[in-house]
Amino acid sequence: MNRHRVLFVALVLASVSVAPALRAQGTPVLGIADARAREAVEREIARAADRGLPTRSLIAKAQEGVTKRAAGERIRAAVASQARRLEQARDLLAPSPSEAELVAGADALAVGVPAPMLRQIRAAYPAGQSVAMPLDVLTELIARGVPATHALEQITDLMKRGASSAQIAGIGASVQSDIAAGLTPDAALEVRARGVMSLLPSPAAASALAPSGRRP
Amino acid sequence: MSDSMQDPVISRVRETLRSESATRPDPVAVARTLQTVWAAPRPVWWRRALDAWRMPALSGLATSAVAAAALLVGFVTRGAVQTRDALDPVAAAGPATEEFPVQFASYEGEETARIATQFVFEHATAQSVSVVGDFNAWEADALPLTRLPNGLWTVTVPLPPGRHVYAYVIDGTLVVADPRAPKAGDADYGREGSVVMVFAR
Known part of the structure; x- marks a missing residue:
């Protein structure tokens, strides 16, 4: 295999490895049509992740709003409420609650x-x-x-x-x-x-x- | 001086090359060559893209370093990536199909146990029905129900033990609670759902 081919394979491997990771670092793609509302929801989820809260439940809460055709602001508020409840549950179930217990x-x-x-x-x-x-x-x-x-x-x-x-x-x-x-x-x-x-x-x-x- | 330098054949070849490199190129021949090249059909776009990708060759060490870096990045980031399957084990099991309307539970120990749970919904005129809930992150098209001849729709999915809130989506838009199950309030969106308690019997 010549050097070009090795380089090509390496680049493909790198892009395949990194792309999903980059996508995961940002907040997952949510099906909220309104771009501003979507960004607001993504910020809520990112803030929750920074506080060490599990994000799956928050993503599901946002998606529930999408499925129920709720307005963007309402979805953001629901996600923020869920984050507060998760945080409260973490304190109440201390010292080391699992994700299932938090939810x-x-x-x-x-x-x-x-x-x-x-x-x-x-x-x-x-x-x-x-x-x-x-x-x-x-x-x-x-x-x-x-x-x-x-x-x-x-x-x-x-x-x-x-x-x-x-x-x-x-x-x-x-x-x-x-x-x-x-x-x-x-x-x-x-x-x-x-x-x-x-x-x-x-x-x-x-x-x-x-x-x-x-x-x- | 080495033997190859004294070889008469090599010496003749060297002399010939030296004499040809000293001669001026024939302008007519050059023009004809260029014309031929320009007249040739252009490669397709993907071929040009591949050609554009070519760059000065790296040394073997640099190429190996790039490959090693790519492998390292892939290894380090593998745990950071949550695939859809990891997020949603029920969806990962795949939606029910006409041929296989039942998704069987897998029992892998208490923490990961899944209990086969059947959903049944009656709607004679619906074109499609799916079940959404906390177990599939409320993805409207993840778990379609299979239509039976008697107007019932059903799907059986493996669910983790616990209390699950769910609803049905009719024709991709209308979200309704299950009339056969206890209701679940919805303080966040104001749309009532249903509750199923899943546990190993």
């Missing part, structure tokens, strides 16, 4: 879950064990009309007793169905939580397991 926390705040409840959920599982699913279920229960304090109490009890993520998620889905079938939200949660509790070890046994950080 679950931000969604909970968006639905109206009181902020201190995020801390209480975090405290109910050993450090390092994801609280994304319990947060999702708490969010769903409150969205369905279960009083927030009752929902938190039941979820944290289940977590402390060693209920798995799947068991907690099952409660969320069952309560949905029960409410659709006519039960009150409170009653639906009560009966479903009781059902799962009956499958779990006694509180004494659960507390003996807790220090080991048993994963669901």
Whole structure:
């Protein structure tokens, strides 16, 4: 292979390698027709990235606005709100929440879950064990009309007793169905939580397991 | 003096070349040559672009350095690039098609587990229906549903466990909630969606 060919291959390789990286350094291409609005949204996302927040959720929020044909300014405001919620969730779920936990926390705040409840959920599982699913279920229960304090109490009890993520998620889905079938939200949660509790070890046994950080 | 300098054949060739280089070029021959070159058809644009690309040859060391730099840049930046597949594992699985309307779940451990989740929507007159949600970054054309003869539309996609908000897009424009599922409020855009709780049973 002569030098020209080697050089050509090198240049092609370089351009193939660098182009996506450059595109990734800038904010992803958003389907917002208005150029000024798009730039404003991209600035919001870039600012969030500078603050160390995950950007996937913000990009999805912007794209949701595009799909729902929202005005550019409204999309920018929605992205800014989501960034604030992510940041708040990061503080509440400290010390090291995963991206899934941050998004679950931000969604909970968006639905109206009181902020201190995020801390209480975090405290109910050993450090390092994801609280994304319990947060999702708490969010769903409150969205369905279960009083927030009752929902938190039941979820944290289940977590402390060693209920798995799947068991907690099952409660969320069952309560949905029960409410659709006519039960009150409170009653639906009560009966479903009781059902799962009956499958779990006694509180004494659960507390003996807790220090080991048993994963669901 | 080396043997080659004493070789009579080489000596004759050298003398011939020296005598020809001393002679003046024939102007007629030069003109004819130039005319022939100008009369020749011009190469196509891509060929000219390739020709323009040619530059003074680099030394072997410089060429190797450029190639090494390109490889280094590619290696360093590979982790910085998020492909669409990385951003959106559901879309990466590919949309459903007529032949394969069901996308099966893959189970790769708790953190990456995906649960096969079926979406069903009824609309007799729609030309196209797709499902959008947080799981596919609300991309309107990422997950089209397959039309069944009875007016139902369906697709099954692998979703991560958790609470997912979604909606259907009819004919590429109209965004509607799922009438069969619990509603999800939308403080940001004011357009109600639906909720599905996904978990391993």
